[in-house]
Amino acid sequence: MKFFAIFMLILSFLASFFGPVDSPTGEVIVNPEPAPIEAGEICDPNDSNQICEEGYVCKANDYPIKYNCLLE
Numbered sequence: 001m002k003f004f005a006i007f008m009l010i011l012s013f014l015a016s017f018f019g020p021v022d023s024p025t026g027e028v029i030v031n032p033e034p035a036p037i038e039a040g041e042i043c044d045p046n047d048s049n050q051i052c053e054e055g056y057v058c059k060a061n062d063y064p065i066k067y068n069c070l071l072e
Contacts, residue, residue, distance in 0.1 A: 037069050 036053045037043050043050050043058035045067050052058055052069035061068045 039069050039071075041069055043067050043069050 034049045034051060036051050037058075039053055039056050043052060045058045050058065055072060056069040057072050058067050059070050060066070061070060
């Protein structure tokens, strides 16, 4: 049992050198481009990873204030 624990410790140490792998082919996906949010859907104007469809922007809509992708 002690051998197994030492083996797992060494294995986890070696695995730390290879970093995250996100695809089945082994390539690392660092920061995939976000999919555009459809017109009328909820968005967050402070989140730089969110983008609205072309021709739309994230802006306030009605009270209570919520943000949606609306026409420019």
